[in-house]
Amino acid sequence: MISTPKDVLADSGFAWYFQTLVGMWKGLGWGAIIYLAALSGIDQELYEAARVDGASRFHEALHISLPGMMPTFVVLFILGIGNLLAGGGFEQMFTFMNPMVMDKLENLDTYTYKIGLQGLSFSYATAVGVMKSIVSILLLIAANAISKRVNGRSIL
Template identity: 50%
Template sequence: MSNLENGHAVYRSFVTKERSKLPSGRLTLIAMAIPCVIALILFCYLPLLGWSIAFFHYKPGLNLFKSGFAGLDYFRMALDDRELLPVLRNTLAMSFLGLLVSPMSVIFAIFLLELRSKKLQKFIQTTTTLPNFISWVLVYAICYFMLSSGDGMLNKLLLSLNLIGQPLNPLADPDMVWVLQTAITAWKSLGFSAVVYIAAIVGIDQEQYDAASVDGAGRWSRIWNITLPGLMPTFITLLLLSIGSLLGNGFEQYYLFNNGLVQSHIQVLDLYVYRIGISQNNFPMSTAIGMAKTLVSILLLMTANQISKKLRDQSIF
């Protein structure tokens, strides 16, 4: 009994000692988080004060509060702009095309991990992930080199094979804009997007695959019954986040590929806001559009999250 009592005494002293360390440990963690919180406030929340520009007749260089109060005038001007509807059409069309091709990352990740050769697997993963780190300026240069109507490599190849009678010009064809931009985005992001799904596949319990193999399940059966269900939570989470950014296609890609021939089909909301604010010097109206875009995106995210919660009992918050 004395040994047992001694053991309890040692355990109580150990627990007391560890508990005494908790406050200082928590303070250390809080201190480590303070720089991140400050950066979050400075770069994410403090700029929201700029939304006040949307309610004033603001001009650069003038005191904001000495400018005339505009109320909701710039929101009405944005809604009355006839150009806004085609811009929203382009934005939503390319966003939905992006959602349609999003399962490609899942399929690619599954097939990549099914390769038996580890060297080939690493080579493919490296080469497909690399485009994500290439700037859009270089991507445009590559596409111009490949697809331009003059000296483009694609035109030279097709003309030499007598497959076309005259050069193609995909970069200046409005009917090809949506498909072309979706394909370029998919090529650039495929490998990097697959990294998340590769990590999710690796996290699936290997014993499930072993048990399925013992039961006689083949490769396709294991993929269908184990891998895909294991990936669904990750896919649903990323899909919900994508729905929240339906109105935010990005800026650099469409700014670089924009030209007078395709502007009617490539001008997305971010590019439109840039043109209104910077090119036309209408900062209040561009701020109003950007503010409305943020609020609608939050509403879309919350709606999609609630639908997912009811249908699959799964949500991101």
């Protein structure tokens, strides 16, 4: 299938896709634990009553599991919006960043590090960090408002 070896850590055309897959794989286990915990918190008598009424597994999932996990969805949605500007996280991008893929993997955190600590422009790096925090807070408030409007549930 592959005729020549592929250096995924040095190919700038492939680096962003690879890091996106690594980030998804990194969060998969944590997400599975959270969703399994939400599923285990649903009362089993609801499923038994649905089976007695003749509901299929699809209807059980649609009418019992999804509404039971909705508070978890809301919290994870709001947390995900809060991490939206992290762009994969500083540690992951900084670890895999090299001169060949730097143009594809730079995000706000690595930019702030490069400008502030390597370029010794502390005031500018602080301003970038503060603006990132303000935009993140505004996104969190908007996500909370959307959640409250759609589901009637919110964190604030």
